[in-house]
Amino acid sequence: MNLISRYLFRQIALPVAAACAALCGIGILSQSLNQLEVIVERGQSAWVMLKLTALATPQLMAVVLPIGVLVGGLMALTRLQREQELTACFAGGVTRWRVIAPGMRLAVIVTLISLFVSLYIQPAAQREARETAFAIRTDLASLLVQEGQFVQAGGGLTVYVQQIEQSGLIRNLFVHIQDGDEVTTWDATTARFTRIDGAPALLMGPGSMQQFSDRGVLNFLSFDEYAFDLTPFTGTEEVIAFRESDLWLAELVHPSADMLERTGSREELLAEAHARITSPLYALTAMALALAAVLGGQFRRTGYGGRVAAAAAAFLVTRVAGYGVVAASAWNVWLAPLQYLIPLGVAALALRMVFRQSSPVANVRRALGALPRPRPAGAAS
Structure with a gap:
């Protein structure tokens, strides 16, 4: 030019x-x-x-x-x-x-x-x-955890969280599972979503677990740290639909x-x-x-x-x-x-x-x- x-x-x-x-x-x-x-x-x-x-x-x-x-x-x-x-x-x-x-x-x-x-x-x-x-x-954390609300998911799972910090730390967690006549509850002071061997899990602690079996037996367990496996609740038939x-x-x-x-x-x-x-x-x-x-x-x-x-x-x-x-x-x-x-x-x-x-x-x-x-x-x- x-x-x-x-x-x-x-x-x-x-x-x-x-x-x-x-x-x-x-x-x-x-x-x-x-x-x-x-x-x-x-x-x-x-x-x-x-x-x-x-x-x-x-x-x-x-x-x-x-x-x-x-x-x-x-x-x-x-x-x-x-x-x-x-x-x-x-x-x-x-x-x-x-x-x-x-x-x-x-x-x-x-x-x-x-x-x-x-x-x-x-x-x-x-x-x-x-x-x-x-x-x-399909994010499990956003589906299961809503601050101040009881969230019901598949498999008889109910989750309650009092507070979620910006870092993702969960405070005062309550988990309730009902499988037929068997009822299991977990409560933990803190928790955090993580992955263990590629599987989604909820790392809780300290807290306790109470399980009331269908035979009428109450089991109690206290723990400093417990990894709650979320694999049974992650099943989804959704696939990515490209346009x-x-x-x-x-x-x-x-x-x-x-x-x-x-x-x-x-x-x-x-x-x-x-x-x-x-x-x-x-x-x-x-x-x-x-x-x-x-x-x-x-x-x-x-x-x-x-x-x-x-x-x-x-x-x-x-x-x-x-x-x-x-x-x-x-x-x-x-x-x-x-x-x-x-x-x-x-x-x-x-x-x-x-x-x-x-x-x-x-x-x-x-x-x-x-x-x-x-x-x-x-x-x-």
């Missing part, structure tokens, strides 16, 4: 990066507010909430990056045109393509980044998030029979595969619309509010149409080519508007040519 191209690229890239970062920040804040349930209802740490929020960010980027390109591109190009820097470029003999090339080059870079995130980072993050959510949902957004591209294109049974039809998986590839293309559409809004019409000192609004509306309609085609492709695979045609077609139409519009220098020359020329002195009137 020459000096002018580098300057234009830098002037457009900084607002685009700022807009993408701001939109990502808003999205991450929204995600973190949604994840507060993990702390409030599931008793998880703030680290788990931050982890789930970070894992949701790659999927958010597929939506945010094209919008950031549109917003940042409109801001940068409007300023450059208002301050007549683009006019100066045209006056210096710079071609229209060389003026718009830095913006389109930036859009291509954003498209490649978004494509990499969509194909590789997003499925990995979604899988990790799904596994973490499954672990939280289309969790699968790799190869799994979407060539799904196994088990994957089809768990996720949906082959058409739905193919629609998701095409959407992974076409979603980044909307960054090209966004930049092309931004260029058309600023360079696709006459220079206006009063601003480009109307054209900017039209470009934003066109992008909104295009993106909504893209989502509609993705949904329609799930039941009609022949509509899949439209997922590529919509973003690329709108981008081509927008760039055509840019090249059909003559340059500002040509407009000035045309206006000067239309002025009446002064007549030579002494010419007949």
Whole structure:
């Protein structure tokens, strides 16, 4: 790139990066507010909430990056045109393509980044998030222990805890198990969830155990430390249910029979595969619309509010149409080519508007040519 191209690229890239970062920040804040349930209802740490929020960010980027390109591109190009820097470029003999090339080059870079995130980072993050959510949902500690409440679990198990400290230490624990006519209770001053040889256990102590057998015999045991095996109460038939957004591209294109049974039809998986590839293309559409809004019409000192609004509306309609085609492709695979045609077609139409519009220098020359020329002195009137 020459000096002018580098300057234009830098002037457009900084607002685009700022807009993408701001939109990502808003999205991450929204995600973190949604994840507060993990702390409030599931008793998880703030680290788990931050982890789930970070894992949701790659999927958010597929939506945010094209919008950031549109917003940042409109801001940068409007300023450059208002301050007549683009006019100066045209006056210096710079071609229209060389003026718009830095913006389109930036859009291509954003498209490649978004494509990499969509194909590789997003499925990995979604899988990790799904596994973490499954672990939280089936977490024995959060299911059995709720401060100040009697919690009943399967197998006749009832657990009461007076206090749970931030470190995970349980104080004043009461465990009650009824198996037919046999009743067993444990009480302990402190306890903590742990694993012994890979099996979940509740390490209690000091405390006592009372067992009333079905023969009417009472057994009593006091202990300084006792490991209560939780394996009989951990049985669950739940399995991790992956969705289309969790699968790799190869799994979407060539799904196994088990994957089809768990996720949906082959058409739905193919629609998701095409959407992974076409979603980044909307960054090209966004930049092309931004260029058309600023360079696709006459220079206006009063601003480009109307054209900017039209470009934003066109992008909104295009993106909504893209989502509609993705949904329609799930039941009609022949509509899949439209997922590529919509973003690329709108981008081509927008760039055509840019090249059909003559340059500002040509407009000035045309206006000067239309002025009446002064007549030579002494010419007949």
